[in-house]
Amino acid sequence: VVGIEEVARRAGVSTATVSRALSGRGQVSAAARARVQAAADSLGYVVSAAASSLASGRTRNVGVLVPFLDRWFFGTVLSGLSSGLMRHGYDLTLYAVNADAAERRAVFETFVRRRRVDGVIAISLKLGDDETERLLELGIPVIAVGGPNPHLTTLTVDDHAIGRTAAEHLLGLGHRRIGHVGAAPEYDVEFRIPTQRRQGFEAALTDAGAPVAADLFAPSDFTIAGGAHAAARLLALPDRPTALFAASDEMAIGAILAAREAGLRVPEDLSVIGVDGHELGEFFGLTTIDQHPRRQGERAAAAILAASEPDASAEPAAELPFELVVRATTAPPAGS
Amino acid sequence: VVGIEEVARRAGVSTATVSRALSGRGQVSAAARARVQAAADSLGYVVSAAASSLASGRTRNVGVLVPFLDRWFFGTVLSGLSSGLMRHGYDLTLYAVNADAAERRAVFETFVRRRRVDGVIAISLKLGDDETERLLELGIPVIAVGGPNPHLTTLTVDDHAIGRTAAEHLLGLGHRRIGHVGAAPEYDVEFRIPTQRRQGFEAALTDAGAPVAADLFAPSDFTIAGGAHAAARLLALPDRPTALFAASDEMAIGAILAAREAGLRVPEDLSVIGVDGHELGEFFGLTTIDQHPRRQGERAAAAILAASEPDASAEPAAELPFELVVRATTAPPAGS
DNA sequence: CTGAAAGCGCTTACAG
DNA sequence: CTGAAAGCGCTTACAG
Numbered sequence A, B: 001v002v003g004i005e006e007v008a009r010r011a012g013v014s015t016a017t018v019s020r021a022l023s024g025r026g027q028v029s030a031a032a033r034a035r036v037q038a039a040a041d042s043l044g045y046v047v048s049a050a051a052s053s054l055a056s057g058r059t060r061n062v063g064v065l066v067p068f069l070d071r072w073f074f075g076t077v078l079s080g081l082s083s084g085l086m087r088h089g090y091d092l093t094l095y096a097v098n099a100d101a102a103e104r105r106a107v108f109e110t111f112v113r114r115r116r117v118d119g120v121i122a123i124s125l126k127l128g129d130d131e132t133e134r135l136l137e138l139g140i141p142v143i144a145v146g147g148p149n150p151h152l153t154t155l156t157v158d159d160h161a162i163g164r165t166a167a168e169h170l171l172g173l174g175h176r177r178i179g180h181v182g183a184a185p186e187y188d189v190e191f192r193i194p195t196q197r198r199q200g201f202e203a204a205l206t207d208a209g210a211p212v213a214a215d216l217f218a219p220s221d222f223t224i225a226g227g228a229h230a231a232a233r234l235l236a237l238p239d240r241p242t243a244l245f246a247a248s249d250e251m252a253i254g255a256i257l258a259a260r261e262a263g264l265r266v267p268e269d270l271s272v273i274g275v276d277g278h279e280l281g282e283f284f285g286l287t288t289i290d291q292h293p294r295r296q297g298e299r300a301a302a303a304i305l306a307a308s309e310p311d312a313s314a315e316p317a318a319e320l321p322f323e324l325v326v327r328a329t330t331a332p333p334a335g336s
Numbered sequence C, D: 001c002t003g004a005a006a007g008c009g010c011t012t013a014c015a016g
Helices: A004-011 A015-023 A030-043 A049-056 A072-086 A101-109 A129-137 A159-173 A185-189 A193-208 A224-235 A249-261 A280-284 A293-308 B004-011 B015-023 B030-043 B049-056 B072-086 B101-109 B129-137 B159-173 B185-189 B193-207 B224-235 B249-261 B280-284 B293-308
Strands: A061-066 A091-096 A119-123 A142-145 A153-157 A178-183 A217-220 A243-246 A271-276 A287-290 A323-325 B061-066 B091-096 B119-123 B142-145 B153-157 B178-183 B217-220 B243-246 B271-276 B287-290 B323-325
Touching: A004 A015, A004 A030, A015 A030, A049 B049, A061 A072, A061 A293, A072 A091, A072 A119, A072 A293, A072 B072, A072 B091, A072 B101, A091 B072, A101 A129, A101 B072, A119 A293, A142 A293, A153 A159, A153 A293, A159 A178, A159 A193, A159 A243, A159 A271, A159 A287, A159 A323, A178 A193, A178 A224, A178 A249, A217 A224, A224 A243, A224 A249, A224 B280, A243 A249, A249 A271, A249 A280, A280 B224, B004 B015, B004 B030, B015 B030, B061 B072, B061 B293, B072 B091, B072 B119, B072 B293, B101 B129, B119 B293, B142 B293, B153 B159, B153 B293, B159 B178, B159 B193, B159 B243, B159 B271, B159 B287, B159 B323, B178 B193, B178 B224, B178 B249, B217 B224, B224 B243, B224 B249, B243 B249, B249 B271, B249 B280
Parallel strands: A061 A091, A061 A119, A119 A142, A142 A153, A178 A217, A178 A243, A243 A271, A271 A287, B061 B091, B061 B119, B119 B142, B142 B153, B178 B217, B178 B243, B243 B271, B271 B287
Antiparallel strands: A091 B091, A287 A323, B287 B323
């Protein structure tokens, strides 16, 4: 492999000048810069990450913590993150923070502390105080995406407003008896997000004088199968709801399938609205609140880069956009 | 942050001994080892990745190349990979190789050449000869998962056998007119996999004297929506097939939905079999050929670690297991 | 089994 | 704008 020495020799300059020319830091004459670039290109020289990091203290790498790798939402955020980082020449080192306590500890006590990264992005993770503390001790920028975290810079959608928007859409269509498929408390460990969506949803119902009954809430995991089971329970109610708000699109799709299974037509007999902007939503004609997950990843990348560069200027806006997308699964209730 | 110097001082040994004790390389007395460990623990010392890499040439990091981050299959392989690597103290640096030619070039010409990783795993990527060459030049182990690659060590299922197994299952039930939802040529850029599945499938049909008609093949992308559209086309045929083999579970699920849409019962009017072992398969009662994607990731992790360690002994078996899982979407055809 | 010291391949004050 | 040289924080022959 070719080193900086060789590039310097070929370009007829010192290694210091090569370093400056290639990194863009410090003054280099246009002529020298051109010769260095040409030499580097022809030799296929790429700066060694380890040597550069050790000497400069910058790694050009960011650590990303995710709770799940096999769910569409996280994969989509991750792909936005990856492309946002790559565009700026940054690498992405991935840490799956799973339920296993020992492995989880290892991530915070060891993996993340190897000084391999210039910044950390935690996606939809509910961090313990000690974990937050470990991250902050790193002395590098830390950004949490999704879910409020009082101790960290946070990039998040207003989940309360999402819940409210969903409720208001259904109320506006004339629905009064509206069920909710949300997270079971056990599944809320990773997020506080579903709880907020539920609260926003219920606040809107209350404001409108619509019922917020315990039996209209069906807890579930965040999968299609879970959503289907939860929805089936609500649809079996003697006085079944005319509309359902699911806290994710996958659960909403499950609800649609459950409705079909129960012989109900969507939206004639049952309206369904979800949250996320899942790619499958279009196929099902699902009305949803799109939170643009890919863009969330891109925004997170931009935010961590801004925080990492010394010339960090504009504090990135902390609020992420969402958008009601009305398709074919919501309509006025049958009687109206 | 605490460095090796401080640990050495506290343990009353040289930094050389600290390094040896912590890394497990070289001889260290039990007593010294214990003192070093205690000192390191109490100080919360973690070896600097950059310094260690630069000095030793080992990074304890592996690079993973994936074509998609937002698809279940890749996310699942990735999670197996992540846990397999983490268990051995390795980091995982992720490179999304997307369709954009310039970005793709950058991955092979720059990102992967920073000497940040000890090995590379390429998942279901159809690599150009030049790309393969770039990877090989790195002088580190490279493993391809999925899809045969004559130039690389490959970990792969026998996709031809998968196609044959699917066909034989349907033939065994008495089906003769069997449709196939597979990859459109355009979508085969990333894989050669679907083509092999199709060939195995067709070979079995031919062996059994069943028809292999061009109009029984519906090309598609690998999504539920795509599978549904492709299946709908086959089901609209005047002489429609009694069974469908989809090259992925997501397409198979799409086919099930399309059948319902067309007023056909599964499996009474149409049998459907997929490939993957997708988590949604259980919900739909889908008969499938499970290729254990999570285990593929774990196997790939084990293989790259084995190849990286100098004491690499057992060459890992190159063939990945698959398994026919019969559930409720396949049955004998109506007439039989 | 242990330590002193060279060296890994860069970056960056410092002096010019 | 440029170069000589120190230094980043480890690891590993080498000598004992």
